[in-house]
Amino acid sequence: MAAEVSALSWRELLADLLETAALSPSTPTAPSPAPDGFWAQLATTRAAGQHDGRLAGRPALRTVNLRGLRGGAAARDPSVPDDRLLHFITDARSDKAADAAASPGAELLLFFPRSMCQVRLSGALRLEHGTDLVAAVWARLSNKERRYFAWPAPGRLRTTAIGSDDDMEAFAAAAPAAPPAERPACFRLGVLDVDFVEYLNLGTFPPVRTRYLSNSTGVWDATEVNP
């Protein structure tokens, strides 16, 4: 006998989890609220040519600030397409930009340790720079966040001694007094075209694990699997 499939979509489950997390930000509920969203982990495949040949083809992992997800409002809004839901700012000069260009396959994870829930989202990662959403996200950034894009190229050899006058200047401590009139050329929005989602809930009994797969027409199929 096949398992009964949850009537909730993955967006509804994600919205519920984010709302609960946003309501109690002072408790040890991860993913912790981050500026304008939540912290999440992003996995890509390391492109060749990065600092050591042994690393090419291995998965690479880092934390990103998923935006537009505060309180799950975006996840509940049916006018927000799936890919607009899961975006983060990044630098065109970063390793993850090179990774996405060589191998678009990527996975995002949000983990909620208090409720023992986890949401994994897999899809194709692309970096946008000329869309309305990019402009809207840039407009909402703090000056502190904007200054990262004026720093020397991330991940490249550091040419100044840490803490020296040259170094302090290279990473300019103070945020610019006024936001730059234009977005820096290296500013990008990472957008995930998600086609596979896995929801795990070990906080209930019996535990639940549901896979959502988007078919070629964009319709989501849900399957219950063993946790």
Next chain:
Amino acid sequence: MAAEVSALSWRELLADLLETAALSPSTPTAPSPAPDGFWAQLATTRAAGQHDGRLAGRPALRTVNLRGLRGGAAARDPSVPDDRLLHFITDARSDKAADAAASPGAELLLFFPRSMCQVRLSGALRLEHGTDLVAAVWARLSNKERRYFAWPAPGRLRTTAIGSDDDMEAFAAAAPAAPPAERPACFRLGVLDVDFVEYLNLGTFPPVRTRYLSNSTGVWDATEVNP
């Protein structure tokens, strides 16, 4: 001029971060303390043959409970080899076991949002089942943790209706009264043979990002790069 390189090893940096996190477990300091360790994220490469052909070769991501790291004591103990430091329990029937068998390259991440620090550890993942460490970890598990290995194969199609009597029985709510005399055949310890570490600290100014690469003789070289 080359940047000055930190005199601290990556193990010392990790021990310091874990000690600070363990001292204040009730604050929203991630990685949250988990049973006998800390939560971390693990990225692998999806093996072929898993539920949809489109997913093969993409990175896969999940949360694991890194053990032996409480308070950073293990990280400070020079008699604990690098690979013994970073272990987690897993199931031989899980997707990540298939991933590691097909592509051992893997990455672990610990993120500390309060201090805005992140440690990434890359290496070869292997699953052990007959070593002294496996026996020692099994002996320390709670009965609640042990019961996961008596559940139906993780990730396979769920054959019982969720919440039905059959389902309740399949996932046996109660922990066994006494631990099994022997470890289940599917019990494994995931061990990462780490050869590349990246430490990022955005909580200080100027920010720090240090790469540690192990050469063919096992000696670690540190390089300062731009954050």
